[in-house]
Amino acid sequence: MIEVIDQMKRCVQVPSQPERIISLVPSQTELLCELGLGERLVGITKFCIHPKGLIKEKSVVGGTKDFKMEKIKALKPDLIIGNKEENQKELIEALAEEFPVWMSDISTLEESFEMIKLVGELVDCGANADKIVAQATKGFLNLNSSSKGTSVYLIWNNPIMTAGKGTFIDDMLRRIGLENLVLEDRYPELSEERLKSLAPDYLLLSSEPFPFKENHIQRFRELLPNAKIELVDGEMFSWYGSRILKAPSYFEGKFEKY
DSSP states (O other): OEEEEOTTOOEEEEOSSOOSEEEOSHHHHHHHHHTTOGGGEEEEOTTOOOSTTHHHHSEEOOOSSSOOHHHHHHHOOSEEEEETTTSOHHHHHHHHTTSOEEEEOOSSHHHHHHHHHHHHHHTTOHHHHHHHHHHHHHHHHTSOOSOOEEEEEEEETTTTEEOOBTSHHHHHHHHTTEEEOOOSBSSOBOOHHHHHHHOOSEEEEESSSSOOOGGGHHHHHHHOTTSEEEEEOHHHHHOOSGGGGTHHHHHTTTSOOO
């Protein structure tokens, strides 16, 4: 066993080469597979949809916030990987009494890079992790980050909820040149009146966690007739694992100066 420090500054005793890993975060599940650890994954959540087909091959332990303790215990993991925002504190604390639980805490691209490198070291795939970070770094450096206007990014419909400051989404908006008008921390609710008063140049409707579709656009067009309303891929804005490799090409050219 070795002692490591996770992104929540917790000391965790983990095997030097963990063989039975459970991931409680979809973006980190995808990362583990990208690192070549797919065979060591014994448990994932029902939201771990990447890589395609993985969910049919692995034991599903529940959701990110309501995973089943008995299913996890039955899998006898020697490493569990979670996230401060995605997973409930009480459930994580209960798991940590019996298993090594390594937690990430991410609100910026730099913290995503740090997580990828730390996880790479944790599972003895440091070289692969470094390659992912190097490639992603290059992609974001080449991204056009010139100012393109103001924005509000919605994650839920009723009630209307948005991504505010201190979120990975906020950092992505900044990197593509969009000013986030929501100054509250985390994920505040907005009334229709508040949304109208913000009057963003861009209103972005995310594909997750609420699956905004074309039929939702009309409601917001009536509230914000002058805004450019876009349906966007939430994974590109909020998945902080190896999906960040795909994000720069998705963002490039998608938003022009309003």
